[in-house]
Amino acid sequence: MPALPDGVPVPADGALPGWVRPADGSAATRPFGVYVHVPFCSVRCGYCDFNTYTASELGGGADQAAYATTALREVGLAHRVLDDAGLGSRPVSTVFFGGGTPTMLPAADLARMLRGVDDAWGLADGAEVTTEANPDSVTPDSLRLLADAGFTRVSVGMQSAVPHVLATLERTHDPRRVPDVVAWARDAGLDVSLDLIYGTPGESLDDWRASLEAVLATGVDHVSAYALVVEPGTKMHAQVRRGELALPDEDDQAAKYELADDLLTEAGLGWYEVSNWARGPEHACRHNLAYWRGNDWWGIGPGAHSYVAAPSSARPAETHAGVRWWNVKHPRRYAALLESGASPGAGRELLTPAEAQLERVLLGVRVREGLDVAALDPSRRSAVAGLVARGLLDGVAAVRGRVVLTRRGRLLADSVVRELTP
Template structure:
């Protein structure tokens, strides 16, 4: 079961945005997120807004989905134009899910063409799709590249069969080198997504997954600690005692091993859970989220943010399609981020980045606490003093110990 939508104000039926979104728009980047809410199998740990054919029932068609998404893209361009926002081509597009590549490659290209026609694409736009290793072929990847995609992010998760079985992933781990090679042959940049902390995963298992990923020569790796969300099948298994979660020390050891091996292979962390070979290999779309740029989220349950206004779409594909068919916005609710919330979010997101958060962005009270975080070994002292040299001014930049305790750093700096 995917999580409930946030509480907020009612969204207008036409999706209209307030005049306040125009302030500073020219200084903010703009990206588009396209949500594809379909999977062939629901993994036991997943709480994303995704559906299998059995769960969908009637009235929600994968075949018609691209056309439905195109209707929201058209609406989005009109809403932003009516709000008086300056024309900004999308600098990034990210297709996520679900498993976007359960749709034919031609449908994904049509959706991208819709973005290109509605908003335009920057000449150097980064265009990514997520994919499961068992949902692509050399031909489908080549079609995506011809259609304008530049990058693919494969949900590898693990290279160890028993770990994949616990996660209920369906792909054969031996396929990973093949799909990476196919994508590169097609001209696509490749990222591999890994998960650590699965019940029953040993440190040796995790090392195997990391070494397998690095052996492909990819230039980007994401490594996330497994979080078991309420309402998922895995949460029930843990509650019954069928699965035992690892303790915090185990999670920390696995993060440190990832950082050691990835760094030794020439990848540098740029966000707590993401490593790239060069700054150009970092995921620009995700960086835009962490820097609080503007983005329009297309699809059921997708979230959007423009100029301090956030909104979220109805969750079920059937309700989503019905709203658009009636000529209405699919937004279920929205909120305007107040100054205090915006400051807190800037701290929460900024400290996770290698570039760090400017000390001047903190309140006077929070600035006084930075020295204590340096003394505790959580924040880089040279960066906090402005002596690190690779970023201007004084910045809060996490040490590796600080990355392990990032939430504690945020609590310390939050007012």
């Protein structure tokens, strides 16, 4: 799994820089989300480089039974830190439980953590509350308990409907269970997303088509489809290096993306972010949109990242635009720091306006609403016309002053960003 980035130390009490304090009450209008990382999995998949652990890896001192209590300690710390910074009065717009497999914990523990978030800040009217889940980690009863506790959405890690593809990914669930899980979640009143991975070694275009058709047969209103990225340090990376697995080429990945876009669009699910499709705006994942739009969030849990923007009125000579920080990675160290009353923060970075601008472009072009041309550095606005001519940006949108990717542009989004940034 990847190392944490370098950064400056986080104060022992977790205090934020004084320049994040709003002087004009503007914080009340800035959306605020909470991410809760649950680092437990039943097995570690060969492609995964997330901060996750199996019971055998963790040993004593960081067991699942104590995790909700530990996470709630950080909720209390977060409430105090944000309140001291003048940012504690906002209700939470979105909550996202990710992992790992959050639903490895009892539904009662997830409910208790959500209740702690609500007690600290309050949930906004119509707040979106999501948990990730594996198909084999939920039951009709557990999903009903989550819905009764205030969860509104479940994101199910299906990955593929094809057994040999799942085997290569080391996913252990039975794909035949997925339609049942979707039905159980809907019966409980939850919105459902199915998450897919394409480009697994050995996956044919027909395999990928079968997975997409299986997803569409469930009638879900949201689908995420991500190209497999084999990260250094993972078991799959070692298998590829030894020649045991062969990765697909870029043309194969592009063909699979285009097939997904064709089939999902024909079924009434439109893209709203490069890797995400929804039946309508009401089904888009608002929590992830908040990341892409640069809103504030606090990440609870080992290895979780957080971000707070600096109000323009509070920036000293425009030298700071925001602060990002991240927690220590190992659950035992995370729990020990919180138990001692200290922040679990491992490091942080203070973003300059130029760095924040780069991130705004990097994230903003990924969403269907696009980016205002005026948000680009003046030296790069002339690049828009050339990108339109090459079919990477939508010409009609550009005339209206928006930077919006075409489908070809979505396939080459990183190249587009490089041309739009100094």
